[in-house]
Amino acid sequence: MAEFMEKYTDEELIARFQQGDEYAFEEIVYRFKDRLKNFVFRYLDSEEVAEDVVQDTFLRVYQKKHMYRNIAKFSTWIYTIAGNLAKTELRKRKRRKMFSLSSLGLEDKEYEIPSEEFAPEDEIEGEYTEQEIQAAINNLSDKFKTVIILRDIQELSYDEISKIVDVPVGTVKSRINRARLKLQEKLQHLRGKKVERTV
């Protein structure tokens, strides 16, 4: 990694890469790989698939570098690519899941339904576990899931999120508020179920 690249902004890096500087691309990968992995992982809830999606994202950036125009932040552009690829992957998984469930017999289906039990060692006293929070995120609809990950996990601004999901800032604000309320509701519901079982 060329250390002198650190001084450049993301937009300067992609501009250099567009002019053929491969080191600039390496710096872009270095800066965004973990952020994108975390975003896609929380969206898809799969380490392996998330890694593949992030690889595909960088491959797209490499192959379509000239499609970036310096009218938006580079991070917005790359998050949009990753988000679109993740959505495509999620749709494919839903189709596969529907197909696999529909091709099973009734007896098999009983074993396929995920258990709502949580291992006691996963639970942290007084807090939600990672599995609980991830399960609640998974249960959100796509539009709520995307904004809550971008806002509370990726810590992006309302304005950036608005550009990534391509809706007005006002809509983003109200969507984030509703997403958080839904998540809160789901987490409390999850807790409620657990309490009922243990009492």
Next chain:
Amino acid sequence: MNCYEFESHLSGFVDGDMSSSIRKEFLNHKSECTHCQQLLQDFKYTIRAVRGLPRHATSPDFERRLRERIASGKKQPWFQWLRNIGPVPKYIVATAFAVIVVLVGYQLISQHAQPMESHQQAVIPPPALNMQEDEGVPVAEETAEQPSMMQSDTYDTNQFVPPPPEHSYERQIKYVNGE
């Protein structure tokens, strides 16, 4: 501000994205409503829980694999789009198959029929003109000197002598008579 309005401003309050007048109303309602006090507390707790999720980083060989993919210029196989489609309902497969069979069948039939017509038009020479002067119009008849291609497989196309370019009846009659 009522409880419903309070709920709609929760994120604005937590994120510090709120006008001072709304904030004042928000805080006034909060001081009066125990239900909303609890709601705000739970709301903050949920956000903290999500923000506290562990970060998932890429694997150590991520960049090496990416470089390899770029270097090899590896592209998805041409049939990858079929995999991406995923399972397709049987009736769509059956319909697509039927359409393909019909199209291929139609193509084969039309290919078989077309060459015969064009071959006949292209190869069969125009018959010699035997002028029947009493009728005044040239009548195409096959003559003994120029056997039809349909009658003989060994027909030599060189035997055919094209008519003169000028199509006056007199010239054609002279031509036929060998003058």
